[in-house]
Amino acid sequence: MNLILGGGDVGKTTILDAVGLLLSASNAATISEADYWRRENTDEFSIEGIVSLPLSVDPNNFSVQLMPWDWNGADAVMPGDPQDGDVPEAKHPVYRLRVRGTADLELVWEIIQPDESTIALSAAFRKKIGLIRLSADDRNDRDLRLVFGSALDRLLADPAIKARIAKKVAEQDFSGAVGDAGVKALEALDQRLKAASLPSGVKLGLTSSQGLSIGALIGLLADRDGVALPMTSWGAGTRRMAALEIAASTQADNSVTVIDEVERGLEPYRLRQLIGILKSTFGQSFVTTHSPIAIQCSAHADLWYLDAAGAIGGLNREKIAPQQQRDPETFLAKLAVIAEGPTEIGFLRRLLRLAFKGDPLDCGVRVCNGQGNAQMLALLEAIGMTGLKFAALADDEGVQGGRWGVVKAAMGARLLRWEGGCTEEAVLRHLPEERLQEFLKDAEGGSNGERLRTLADRLGLEDKSLPAIEAKLVALKSSLRALIIEAATGKPDGSPEGKRNDWKAHGRAWFKSIAGGDELAGYALADDVWPKLEGSVLPLLNAILTSVDRPAVEHLNHV
CATH class of the missing domain: 3.40.50 (Rossmann fold)
Structure with a gap:
């Protein structure tokens, strides 16, 4: 699982689009000049990927011999010299696939051989690799319909099913659904066509046209309170989960899954379920997310930052x-x-x-x-x-x-x-001596007993009053600044036996918190301190x- 992270508009979806285009199971994909760098289509663009083929894909089915590259752990390289024979053998065979966008706005899919020659990469071959793609828009229901290359199409694995369905539908008589006025209108039209020597005997029936297939009209229905509703009528999250379940029942272990905004339409618990499904069921996946939950429960994933x-x-x-x-x-x-x-x-x-x-x-x-x-x-x-x-x-x-x-x-x-x-230390060492006592007062101007207690403990005093602390410091020839720094940083050196952890916890009474850091910044910004820190900060x-x-x-x- 590859989790692609980054800020907005940095190109995360573009990476998924590139993978989707390279492994698209259809030749019907189209591009425009907006898909080219700076909209200059005079220069071709190229998308390449290195793949290892699943066991279900036989490279020997090509009319031209398909030669593998060798994977060295980081890149595809020329196979090394063989121990015997005259054909180099790849220890870890991989194949370089490429799709090019030409200057004529056409797409060309190729397999690059180790000798840099190319072989056409057919849609049928790409379909066997098994791309599963869930986009971030409302078109996620593609895998729930019987269109070419969809998860439902791969599940049924019957190339002739759409033709049989179309024949069955064409045999249906729709005249019963036409009212009397409609029947008369059709009869009048038939007479006009016959008089004009045009095709006659017309009736209503289901027809298809360029760009519209019967498969696009056929999809899964599911029961909802006794009513058969299209799966595409469910919520975005449910459609996504259903599409992945369909894909999982086909070639999930061999597939490449591309999901944009994996959290879309899913509650946190369902998002965790989906991440678990991707981890345990699918071969390789490329996923983008804006969800901390998705990142947190993807400890097994490789994180990529764009x-x-x-x-x-x-x-x-x-x-x-x-x-x-x-x-x-x-x-x-x-x-x-x-x-x-x-x-x-x-x-x-x-x-x-x-x-x-x-x-x-x-x-x-x-x-x-x-x-x-x-x-x-x-x-x-x-x-x-x-x-x-x-x-x-x-x-x-x-x-x-x-x-x-x-x-x-x-x-x-x-x-x-x-x-x-x-x-x-950076702040406290620059604060004027006369202002150090400000640390020992609370918001109301009274004494901060908790901080005074940390100082008294370090001096071995029962009395935590400031005069007692100052008198002890004079006797020890030490300074209030040094004592405050030790307490504020939780320095444990010199602590009595059994008190080391207590001394380390002294910092919590001072600045070892977000609120304490904010307070410290307030002292750093003072006119008599900030000029000394500005050059560093x-x-x-x-x-x-x-x-x-x-x-x-x-x-x-x-x-």
């Missing part, structure tokens, strides 16, 4: 798995900003609201939880291998400097990693702005 520049890259399944389960919406944003933890989330959200002069979510920018330094690094490495654009804010924990250096070189200004510390904000086609700012208006 960015705004049209670059597509595969995401390492092992490295993205934690993020895929905890915050699947990360992969649906136009630009995801990975924040190391809750502090960084709150900190960035406040700054980005000022930079965007509104909610950055309206521009497709989402701040996501990276779940800690180590997991965030693995996630950024997985993203970096694809060359896709993400942004990030991370702490410097003094480990994995080499790996972080590689990520920074790839991301540039889109990654801010504080030098020698974390977000709390503003490049990140501008990199995020320009990545979503918003103008950079020279100064952040934080008033």
Whole structure:
């Protein structure tokens, strides 16, 4: 299962259209100049795919010998030298299929041989591969009707059935349904035709015309409260599920399934069912989605991300798995900003609201939880291998400097990693001494007992009053700033036996939350602090702005 993700209008559906056109079971597909790059049809377009044929498809049925390519794990290559004989043998045989859009707006399907010669790729051969396609519009009922190449057509597997049905229908007498006035009108018409030496003996009957087949009028009916209703009358989600069940009863293991907006028309529980069906029943599938639920329950799938520049890259399944389960919406944003933890989330959200002069979510920018330094690094490495654009804010924990250096070189200004510390330290070390006591007050101006208790615990004091804390610091020749930084970051060094986890939890009383990060950003934006941080933070904000086609700012208006 291949899950194709990306922002709006980046080309996800175009990829599905390309797969659908390459494996189309009909030659009736048409194209226009709008299907060509920049609408210039003087240059051909070409869509190629490398496929391994199912057992039900015999390559020896071609009038010309069909030679396989060899799959090396990444691409189709020339078969190696044989051990004996004069014909190279492919260890993993695959075939290169191609459809070309010519300068005359015509489609040509071909099989490319290893010697670069081509063989015509027939519709019958493509039909055997078994394309199943569910689009995002209201035309999903194709597989519920008896049209050429549909799932219902493959299920019945009877080439002559439409001819027999047409003959049966043609034998029906419709005169009984015509009223007396209609019968007289037909008799008068028959006399006029006979007098004009034209074909006579006319009556009403079912006829077909160019572009309209009897199969298009035949579809599945299902019982609803004793009434036989067309399956196409059911909801969009039900039609999709029914079409897949029909396809599953034919050549599901060999098929290629293409589904645009897999979540369309489905409740969350039915969406999970559909993902499970695709996983357990069908051969290979290409799916687009805008649903976090679809991403979350597709742990078995290969995720591909298509960015705004049209670059597509595969995401390492092992490295993205934690993020895929905890915050699947990360992969649906136009630009995801990975924040190391809750502090960084709150900190960035406040700054980005000022930079965007509104909610950055309206521009497709989402701040996501990276779940800690180590997991965030693995996630950024997985993203970096694809060359896709993400942004990030991370702490410097003094480990994995080499790996972080590689990520920074790839991301540039889109990654801010504080030098020698974390977000709390970056702000607190620049706050004037006389303002430190502001942290120890609550919203009403009284003492913040919870924060004072974290400081007193670290000094071994029962009395949590500020005078007692300051007196102890004087005796220890230490500073209130250093003590606040240790408590705010949950530093466990020097904790009494059995108190290590308690000391690590001190940060929750300070800034280890989204609300705490927002509070910290408020101090960072103060006139006596922001000039010292602007040189580090503003490049990140501008990199995020320009990545979503918003103008950079020279100064952040934080008033």
